[in-house]
Amino acid sequence: MTDQAVGASGPATAAGTEEPSGAAPSRFFGRERELKALRDDIERAGLDTLAGRKTARARVLLIAGRPGSGRTALAEELARGLMDSGDYPDGLLRVRLTEPGGAPVPTERTARELLDQLGVTGPPGADGDELSEMVREALAARSALLLLDDAADAEQVDPLLPDNPDCLVVATAQGPLTGIPGVRPCTLGGLDAGSAVQLLARTIGQVRITVDPRTAETLAEVCGGQPAALVMIGGWLAAHPMASVADVTKQLHELPDDDEQSTVARPLARAFRMVHESLPPTAARILRLLALAPAGLADVHTASALAGCSVSAAQSTLDDFVLLGLLRTNGAELSQYEVPGCLVPLLRALLADRDRPAEIQLARARMLERTVRQLQSCRAVTEPEGSPAGKKLAGLPRSLRFPHPEAAAAWLRIRRPALLASARIAVEDGELDTLARRLVAALVRALAVHQGTEAAAPDLYGLHGLVLAVAERRELPREQAAALLNLADLDARTGRTKEALNRYRAALDAGRAAKDPYATGRAMESVGGAYAELGDFHRASDWFGRALAQRLTQGERADEARLYGRLGAVHTYAGRYGEALRNWRAAAAGYRRLGDLPAQARALSEAARVQEYAGRPQESLQTCQEAVEWARQAKDVRLQAALELRLADTLERLGDPAAARLHRGMAGRLLGENGSTYEIRSVSAEN
DSSP, rough: OOOOOOBSSSSTTTTTTTTTTTTTOOBOSSSSHHHHHHHHHHHHHHHHHHHOOOOSSEEEEEEOOOSSSSSSHHHHHHHHHHHHSOTTTTTTTEOOOOOOSSBOOOOOHHHHHHHHTTTOOOOTOOOOHHHHHHHHHHHTTTEEEEEEEEEEEHHHHGOOOOOOOTTTTEEEEEOTTTTTTOOEEEOOOOOHHHHHHHHHHHOHHHHHHHHHHHHHHHHHHTTEEEEEHHHHHHHHHOOOOOOOOOHHHHHHSEEEOOOSOOOOTTTHHHHHHHHHHOOOHHHHHHHEEEESSGGGEOHHHHHHHTTTTOHHHHHHHOEEEEEEEEEEEEOSSSSSEEGGGHHHHHHHHHHHSSHHHHHHHHHHHHHHHHHHHHHHHHHTTTOTSHHHHHHHHHHHHHOOOOOHHHHHHHHHHHHHHHHHHHHHHHHHHOHHHHHHHHHHHHHHHHHHHHHOOOTTTTHHHHHHHHHHHHHHTTTOOOHHHHHHHHHHHHHHHHTHHHHHHHHHHHHHHHHHHHHHHHHHHHHHHHHHHHHHHOOOOOHHHHHHHHHHHHHHTTOHHHHHHHHHHHHHHHHHHHOHHHHHHHHHHHHHHHHHHHHHEEEEHHHHHHHHHHHHHOOOOOHHHHHHHHHHHHHHHHHHHHHHHHHHHHHHHHHHHOOOOOHHHHHHHHHHEEEEEEEEEEEEEEHHOOO
16 A cells, blocks of 8 residues: 655655646655665675675565555655666656555556556466566666565565566565565654654644644654654644644544554554544545545546535545645646555545445446546547537536547546556446446447557456456346457457467357357357467368358358358368369459459459469469459559569469569559569458
8 A cells, every 4th residue: 555645745745756847846854764774775785696696686675664654755765866876777667566455466467567667568368477577578688676566475576576686676565575585674663753843844834843842742753753644634734724733632642542453553543533523524525435436546527426526626625635635646737636545444444434335336336427428528539520429529518528639548548547447346346237337348449549459458358358257247148248259359369369269169159148140150250260370270161161151141241252261261271272262262253242343353363372272373374364354443553463463473383484574564563663572461361
């Protein structure tokens, strides 16, 4: 859980994070001894060095402390100093290893986040081992600094450690990372009295400290010297200028302790409870509901939907929370607020205690519905004004509309972690499956439109997996078939052909259960394609034949022609030239009936190739000439040029070099490239 800030630019700004435009530079309070120890530890000789061996892996520095102790802020301050020194020219990589609620983040997600920061695309569907190996490979020749925040255990950290001593890893955790050799934790307690009082003075002004310095020290002691508690109390005092330091110290003393909390955790819980109880009822409820914010990230629409209030009221309340040290914001143009990880358990406990389950579920449903509408708006802004989507966009409230596609893309980029987390949480919850399905569908469309299906493929893979989970839970075979087909397609593109084949077969079963002819036909064809990729041409032709039989009964002519071509291709690969030629001829006839002249020319070209393989060069020459004529009629210059080159090759093999030169010259004139070659793709490859 990421800790509360200890910076000087505002009660909720962490040292080392980006400052709001025009803000004063962040200052870091205290921890001089810890910073010095960490810097010294970088230069300390490891066991390998003492033994005369070259260090094989990156050095790991560990900052251990309870949530709220300022461990993340210390790590950020250390990282900032190291980056300023220029010792790590390949940059700083940050990733959080624990969810706001305390659940460990899977290695697959953390590795993928690091790869994104390195500018490397991990294949969709890859597991944690494959992706962590890619991280280590990417860092093998780099000198970079990794900040791994809030590690649950050594098993989370170890796969991400670079096999490169020129890199450095700074990790934060609650305790030691047993299992990683050579790591000495820098354990944090409370801030020293002087730094704690200075942190309070930064927020409330030096005058209120000067009039009663001993009470200020007592207040820092009551807060356990914990930066998170001090920031909240300082924010409360700043919001109540008539209250004295003695007043708040007395209030904190009088608050009862929770017997279930440890002595170390009580100061943070007391400070949070005092601030929460001082809020107006509406604001207190909004604060508790922020425990539902996905990934601990919220914007004004999240808060507005959760509380059922206006966007302007939510904006004002969130800004007040920032001043109270209850939220963080980076001051970006598209403001996004983060709930400090150390406060999430306290918020969740209060929410369960103060709010009825039905009200919590209603708030969650409102948040999901608002998110769906934002995603629909994000996609619709890319459509023409007169389109159905454009008309629907015009009917949305102004606060949900984006002024232009660039603004929508920026929103999607910034909110992407929260949107993906929202989809995961909604599916895992299982109580709002209808909304969860709508959310995933809207997110898939928005990502595909703004990022493109190839760039968004890793995210889409996870989203299709969520759709599959809901479809299986709710026994929705049609959606199950669609999700399996989408996942299998992504598996096939990344070379996991056997996994794709299993999913295509499962999609076929689901399509049959749903009595969905499209899904069953698509699955049968895809099974055939997988077998063809695996080199099992007998089974491939069998499945293509099944798919073709179904298309013939339904009169789907375009699909029929394509499948004839796929059958022709696999028969060609298997050396069954008679079957191949019949299917390519049937494909050409089908394309002719459809009026698709370029496809007809390609099919005839493949038929000519088969005739040549079968030892019938004269027939091959005639068929290729026929293909050239159809390409000419289609006015497809590049295809005609490619076929002219095919003719030239055939003529050379027939012993007519003069005619071959004529056709090569024609190809050169068509392409305008002085006879340079052009590779023609086969119909089987295109289909």
